Amino acid sequence: xxxxxxxxxxxxxxxxxxxxxxxxxxxxxxxxxxxxxxxxxxxxxxxxxxxxxxxxxxxxxxxxxxxxxxxxxxxxxxxxxxxxxxxxxxxxxxxxxxxxxxxxxxxxxxxxxxx
Amino acid sequence: xxxxxxxxxxxxxxxxxxxxxxxxxxxxxxxxxxxxxxxxxxxxxxxxxxxxxxxxxxxxxxxxxxxxxxxxxxxxxxxxxxxxxxxxxxxxxxxxxxxxxxxxxxxxxxxxxxx
Numbered sequence: 001x002x003x004x005x006x007x008x009x010x011x012x013x014x015x016x017x018x019x020x021x022x023x024x025x026x027x028x029x030x031x032x033x034x035x036x037x038x039x040x041x042x043x044x045x046x047x048x049x050x051x052x053x054x055x056x057x058x059x060x061x062x063x064x065x066x067x068x069x070x071x072x073x074x075x076x077x078x079x080x081x082x083x084x085x086x087x088x089x090x091x092x093x094x095x096x097x098x099x100x101x102x103x104x105x106x107x108x109x110x111x112x113x114x115x
Numbered sequence: 116x117x118x119x120x121x122x123x124x125x126x127x128x129x130x131x132x133x134x135x136x137x138x139x140x141x142x143x144x145x146x147x148x149x150x151x152x153x154x155x156x157x158x159x160x161x162x163x164x165x166x167x168x169x170x171x172x173x174x175x176x177x178x179x180x181x182x183x184x185x186x187x188x189x190x191x192x193x194x195x196x197x198x199x200x201x202x203x204x205x206x207x208x209x210x211x212x213x214x215x216x217x218x219x220x221x222x223x224x225x226x227x228x229x230x
Contacts, residue, residue, distance in 0.1 A: 033217055043206060045159075045221035047116075052217075091158060095219075099147070103210075103219055105158045 002027045004094050006106035013082045014114050020067075021077045021109045023092030029053075032096040034068065034075045035103075040088040048090070051075065079111075087113045117213040118142045121222035128199055129230055136194045136225045138209030144189035145211040149219065150182075153206045165192040199229040 003026045013019035025034070036048040051059045051068050058066050063083075067076045079086055092106040118141040128134050138148055148165040163184050164172040171184035181203075183195040196203050208224040 035218070037221075042223070043153075043208075044223045045208065045210075047218060047220065050218055102149075102161055102164070107158050 002029075002094055002096070002104045004092050004104050004106035006092055006109050008109045009107070010110045010112070012112040012114060013079070013086075015082055015084060017082055018078060018080045019082055019111065021079075021090050021092075021111070023075045023077070023106055025073050025075065025092070025094045025104075027073070027094065027096065029096045032094060034066075035093040035095070036064070036066070036075075036077045037091045037093060037105075038086075038088045039091065039108075040085075045091075049077065082113050084113050084115075087111055116218075117145070117211050117220040119209060119211055119220055119222040121209055121225050123225060124223060125226040125228070127228045127230065130200055131198055134196045134199055134227060136196075136207055136209075136227075138192045138194070138211075138222055140190045140211045143213070145192075146189060147212060148186060148192040149210040150184060150192075150194050151208045151210065153208060153224075155206075159208065162194075196227065199227070201229045203227065204229045 005024045032053045034051045038046045038048050049059050049061045049064050058068050063080045065078045089108045089110050091108045094104045095101050120139045122137045146167045150162045151159040153159050161174050162177045165184050165186040167186045173179050186192040206224050209222045210219045
């Protein structure tokens with residue numbers, strides 16, 4: 001079974017600084033998707049970034065970028081120029097390809113942004 | 116992407132009553148919808164996969180007769196919590212795969228409190 005591990009229950013970053021959230025996963029599949037979702041206090045799950053395993057290039061969305069290391073099964077999220085609105089729970093998620101596949105979530109990392 | 120709505124956003128009910136939660140895909144037809152449950156400070160737990168025109172697929176440990184799922188149209192899935200008890204109090208979130216079938220998008224969630 002696939003598992004997703006987020007080893008940092010909480011992280012803190014100062015406004016305008018950079019922070020990296022860690023995520024590792026376990027799978028025997030070669031083709032899959034990886035996601036980072038953000039859950040602010042409103043509890044609405046928001047997609048932050050997506051990575052296809054067959055792509056070697058790391059995904060980037062504005063201030064958010066990932067470091068995808070397929071051999072190491074690592075998928076970290078870097079947030080640059082942190083803003084107060086970035087404060088939220090961040091969930092790493094895995095899904096293998098195929099219409100019947102399901103999302104597997106990590107336990108989440110709570111990010112605090114301080115002034 | 117995909118826009119997903121849920122109704123109601125929060126509901127309080129008495130123990131023993133049934134509660135229906137609606138999930139709507141607003142901007143495209145979803146043959147598959149997913150229902151999750153989230154306890155405070157925890158990750159999302161998949162309860163069931165809702166398939167349009169057929170029976171839902173429930174995850175291990177989820178009572179089918181307790182959590183009734185109906186997916187009668189391509190834009191609407193409902194979750195009915197039957198004979199609710201205080202331990203059913205939780206945050207329920209629905210999700211759909213976007214038209215690209217790769218990424219899941221989430222509704223805003225429904226907070227259920229059973230007294």
